[in-house]
Amino acid sequence: MSESLKVISGSDDIAALMHDIGRRARAAARALAITPEGIKTQALNEAAAALRANKAAILAANAEDVAEARRNGQAASYIDRLALDESRVEAIAASVEAVAALPDPVGRTLATFTRPNGLVIERVATPLGVVGVIFESRPNVTADAGALCLKAGNAAILRTGSDSFRSASAIAAAMAFGITAAGLPAEAMQLVPTREREAVGLMLGGLGGNLDVIVPRGGKSLVARVQAEARVPVFAHLDGICHVYVHAAADLAMAQTVVLNAKMRRTGICGAAETLLVDRACAATHLAPLVTMLLDAGCAVRGDAATQAVDARVTPASEEDWRTEYLDAIIAVRVVDGLDDAMAHIDTYGSHHTESILTEDAAAAARFLAEVDSAIVVHNASTQFADGGEFGFGAEIGIATGRMHARGPVGVEQLTSFNYRVHGSGQTRP
Amino acid sequence: MSESLKVISGSDDIAALMHDIGRRARAAARALAITPEGIKTQALNEAAAALRANKAAILAANAEDVAEARRNGQAASYIDRLALDESRVEAIAASVEAVAALPDPVGRTLATFTRPNGLVIERVATPLGVVGVIFESRPNVTADAGALCLKAGNAAILRTGSDSFRSASAIAAAMAFGITAAGLPAEAMQLVPTREREAVGLMLGGLGGNLDVIVPRGGKSLVARVQAEARVPVFAHLDGICHVYVHAAADLAMAQTVVLNAKMRRTGICGAAETLLVDRACAATHLAPLVTMLLDAGCAVRGDAATQAVDARVTPASEEDWRTEYLDAIIAVRVVDGLDDAMAHIDTYGSHHTESILTEDAAAAARFLAEVDSAIVVHNASTQFADGGEFGFGAEIGIATGRMHARGPVGVEQLTSFNYRVHGSGQTRP
Incomplete structure (x- = not known):
């Protein structure tokens, strides 16, 4: 050589x-x-x-x-x-x-x-x-x-x-x-x-x-x-704008554990969550604990009006935030009106990389996994599992979001x- | 509409x-x-x-x-x-x-x-x-x-x-x-x-x-x-320059049946054979019957020197013939020096579509199927099986010779x- x-x-x-x-x-x-x-x-x-x-x-x-x-x-x-x-x-x-x-x-x-x-x-x-x-x-x-x-x-x-x-x-x-x-x-x-x-x-x-x-x-x-x-x-993938959707039937303790891991375990990897969607049906009980947890963990939170109402440390999210891969300790948080609204948000703003639904409702999980058009769709686990090693592939050369030949790790x-x-x-x- | x-x-x-x-x-x-x-x-x-x-x-x-x-x-x-x-x-x-x-x-x-x-x-x-x-x-x-x-x-x-x-x-x-x-x-x-x-x-x-x-x-x-x-x-495939290789250990009767079908069943489809390679080790017994059969069936034969020697109706093959998809009742015929020479010919002139080896030697067949880099490689059968219907796919939109995502029917x-x-x-x- x-x-x-x-x-x-x-x-x-x-x-x-x-x-x-x-x-x-x-x-x-x-x-x-x-x-x-x-x-x-x-x-x-x-x-x-x-x-x-x-x-x-x-x-x-x-x-x-x-x-x-x-x-x-x-x-x-x-x-x-x-x-x-x-x-x-x-x-x-x-x-x-x-x-x-x-x-x-x-x-x-x-x-x-x-x-x-x-x-x-x-x-x-x-x-x-x-x-x-x-x-x-x-x-x-x-x-x-x-x-x-x-x-x-x-x-x-x-x-x-x-x-x-x-x-x-x-x-x-x-x-x-x-x-x-x-x-x-x-x-x-x-x-x-x-x-x-x-x-x-x-x-x-x-x-x-x-x-x-x-x-x-x-x-x-x-x-x-x-x-x-x-x-x-x-x-290849251009962006990893990964979403966690906390469904109405999500277990709060599990949601806290998974959201924290999905966002904060490593913020610089493509499988890190960038947007948290919380269902309006559980916002009264789940939104504040999740947002407070993230803020206390050192994560900046940019939220919609409902999220801003939860904690003074939340700053307003702009339209651009929903399209941003922060790769940093920052998360965008939005309250959505049910499963269809969550999937519509992901379809509009996502990058078809990895999205997770947290719910105890098997039918809602089945719909999310069948209908969300991303390389990896997850039920009740962290988006940070988007990795060839975690999939058992031994190693990966990258993660692809195209639909041709290779998709995912x-x-x-x-x-x-x-x-x-x-x-x-x-x-x-x- | x-x-x-x-x-x-x-x-x-x-x-x-x-x-x-x-x-x-x-x-x-x-x-x-x-x-x-x-x-x-x-x-x-x-x-x-x-x-x-x-x-x-x-x-x-x-x-x-x-x-x-x-x-x-x-x-x-x-x-x-x-x-x-x-x-x-x-x-x-x-x-x-x-x-x-x-x-x-x-x-x-x-x-x-x-x-x-x-x-x-x-x-x-x-x-x-x-x-x-x-x-x-x-x-x-x-x-x-x-x-x-x-x-x-x-x-x-x-x-x-x-x-x-x-x-x-x-x-x-x-x-x-x-x-x-x-x-x-x-x-x-x-x-x-x-x-x-x-x-x-x-x-x-x-x-x-x-x-x-x-x-x-x-x-x-x-x-x-x-x-x-x-x-x-x-x-897609650009060309279907499909080869039939009659190996030294080919059964003559089977070779005649398969070669005739591969070339003449329908000459205008992409899986039709365009080049016949006959092993020198069996040329003395196999070449003349195969060439005569093709000529008698109305197929023009363009051959190398050994093939021309078999029948006066054979015309000389040019370098261009080895690269030609006739899609017609024309075949190019060449005598090759064994399996490696046959595979080298296919690698040089082929279109990576469909190639068939005719032999009773399982080891030779295994090497041909493992080493020839075509979408479809066949042992002891006609190249005209290169078709989604024949593969059991029900129907096909086409045959691809690229290596990405779809290959073959x-x-x-x-x-x-x-x-x-x-x-x-x-x-x-x-």
């Missing part, structure tokens, strides 16, 4: 470089598609070992990135996402091993049907092909996303943010060492070896048919650009496609 | 019209997504009845289309695709009823997993949303594609070719009558009420987010344009998405 990290510039050079990366990725994908599970597992375990063995080099590269980011005046939270230490490198290696230990998603028989003419038709999971991952400052994405792609038999083209270029390069070099040690082509996982921004545009264009899907990992502006410009499918199974395998004994079609 | 069939022209008008169609489709899709199976079934059965009841109007409209096509000098084969008669209208009605009788693909539980914390997570099939269908001269597509979309809970936006505009309009009017008779919104199935070509470009642009997927139904130039320009996912199940429904009892995330 390292010899290709020379400075590359000039549009022609970048285009040639990127298309060459695409062609190499396609060739590697063909090899990966028929690689036995044991070799993929070995490659990832060797990669984890190489990450540990190269810890010093990775930390040295990261120190340069961090120093540059400081010189550029980046905020402390940004530096925190960028900075590695020994325990973070160990965590990266461990998560690569965790992916290695997952069941192979390729080759699963998804369905089998026997036809009256004796044909046996199987639908079998296959890799998707070449996955492009465009990320920002978190260098661990290099290893995490690369490992998930490889486990699913896909070649990965990884594009890191400029600020973590040295860290990502050092991690990618270690991964490549492990991958080639297992006999797989180094091109199974390629880090784009240039900081030139033009490379992103070329990836969004699909690299001449050699890029099958793009996964953006980063802030809203990155996701918005990828969704607007990509000529290939995108697995995107784990290794969602990084596969399928084909049909027809077993005959000489059948011809009449 | 009929009142909207006035002449519409001017770019602003067309853009406004199409975006309005998109918004109405999205609203209808929301209603369809939660429509019970019985209502959808009733709507389709009412639509079939309306098609029969309006047979005279449909045939009169079709007669005008046919007259115009004749005036425009269209070929006889084109007129045949366009022309309807009583039995064809009856067949259209019957196929709408057949779709009505299929199991509802929406609401199926695709997977269920119980987590250690007691959460029960279901993956449940949901509609895709709004499906755009762009087709050419076959007016029956209006009913067939519209019925499949509705069965899967999707709103459909149907764009017919200019030459079948009157026929498609009459069919759409009958369908709308049935749909509204069942209480569903007429916008569940909208025919684009203008012949202006600009409408196609607007659909390819996605109608401001109100079109989720496009299915082109027609010739290669239509599919190529849609694939090149669409900003939304496309379910696209039936009602493939016109669905899914979401996750999480059943809790107060769980919070640690």
Whole structure:
């Protein structure tokens, strides 16, 4: 890897470089598609070992990135996402091993049907092909996303943010060492070896048919650009405006526990609740305890008139608040007129990510789960379960809110496609 | 429907019209997504009845289309695709009823997993949303594609070719009558009420987010344009360059039967074989009988040197022949050096549609089925089984060769998405 990290510039050079990366990725994908599970597992375990063995080099590269980011005046939270230490490198290696230990998603028989003419038709999971991952400052994405792609038999083209270029390069070099040690082509996982921004545009264009899907990992502006410009499918969510609806028949104690967790466990993740809807039928008993609890926990509350009446600390919610993903200790609270009004609010203002209803009324829960058009709909549990690990997928490359192919947490199974395998004994079609 | 069939022209008008169609489709899709199976079934059965009841109007409209096509000098084969008669209208009605009788693909539980914390997570099939269908001269597509979309809970936006505009309009009017008779919104199935070509470009642009997927139904130039320009996912195949590989261990009698069927049963369908690969190890015994059989059946054979040596009627195959979908009684024949050479040929020249291996060697068949990257791979049966009906899907809207979401025959199940429904009892995330 390292010899290709020379400075590359000039549009022609970048285009040639990127298309060459695409062609190499396609060739590697063909090899990966028929690689036995044991070799993929070995490659990832060797990669984890190489990450540990190269810890010093990775930390040295990261120190340069961090120093540059400081010189550029980046905020402390940004530096925190960028900075590695020994325990973070160990965590990266461990998560690569965790992916290695997952069941192979390729080759699963998804369905089998026997036809009256004796044909046996199987639908079998296959890799998707070449996955492009465009990320920002978190260098661990290099290893995490690369490992998930490889486990699913896909070649990965990884594009890191400029600020973590040295860290990502050092991690990618270690991964490549492990991958080639297992006999797989180094091109199974390629880090784009240039900081030139033009490379992103070329990836969004699909690299001449050699890029099958793009996964953006980063802030809203990155996701918005990828969704607007990509000529290939995108697995992503733009917003996570998640709602908790406290229905008329909600148990107050459960509602308090779940609402607090949904909002405050971690406020910066996409599954954090951003809007609380309280049914007017239980507002007299449930609204004040919920709002007071949130305020006392350090959460700012922006509410409608009914909510403002509950506590002087509540500030007025504007129309814009219902559309805002705060990713912070802020929540918008509204009183709604029953289940239909709650679902209408979610349909109007939501982002089709994750919504939860709290109720002891099974019929109301059934309607909410059947009718709310979000990737994840939840009854009597926290929205913060919107996570591939919590779903049992082992790990996720992200959460998708589109309706095509992958929806919800995107784990290794969602990084596969399928084909049909027809077993005959000489059948011809009449 | 009929009142909207006035002449519409001017770019602003067309853009406004199409975006309005998109918004109405999205609203209808929301209603369809939660429509019970019985209502959808009733709507389709009412639509079939309306098609029969309006047979005279449909045939009169079709007669005008046919007259115009004749005036425009269209070929006889084109007129045949366009022309309807009583039995064809009856067949259209019957196929709408057949779709009505299929199991509802929406609401199926695709997977269920119980987590250690007691959460029960279901993956449940949901509609895709709004499906755009762009087709050419076959007016029956209006009913067939519209019925499949509705069965899967999707709103459909149907764009017919200019030459079948009157026929498609009459069919759409009958369908709308049935749909509204069942209480569903007429916008569940909208025919684009203008012949202006600009409408196609607007659909390819996605109608401001109100079109989720496009299915082109027609010739290669239509599919190529849609694939090149669409900003939304496309379910399609550009080519069906299907291969039959007669392996060294093929049974000659079976090979003759299957090859004849794969090539000659119907030469104009996408699953028809276009290239025959014969293993050098059995060429001495198998090549001549297969080639002679095809020639005697009226099939032109274009072959490599070994094939030309077999029969004077064989003409030389050029490099271009290996890449050609003849859709006619023509086949390209090549002798290959074993399984790897056959798979390399398919990978180089194929279209990832359907390929068949004929062999009594189970290990060779297993490798072919596992390693050939096509939507459908077949052992010891005809490639002409590449069809949703033959797969047991009831009907298909087309065959897709992309790896995203739908691959192979696209039936009602493939016109669905899914979401996750999480059943809790107060769980919070640690």
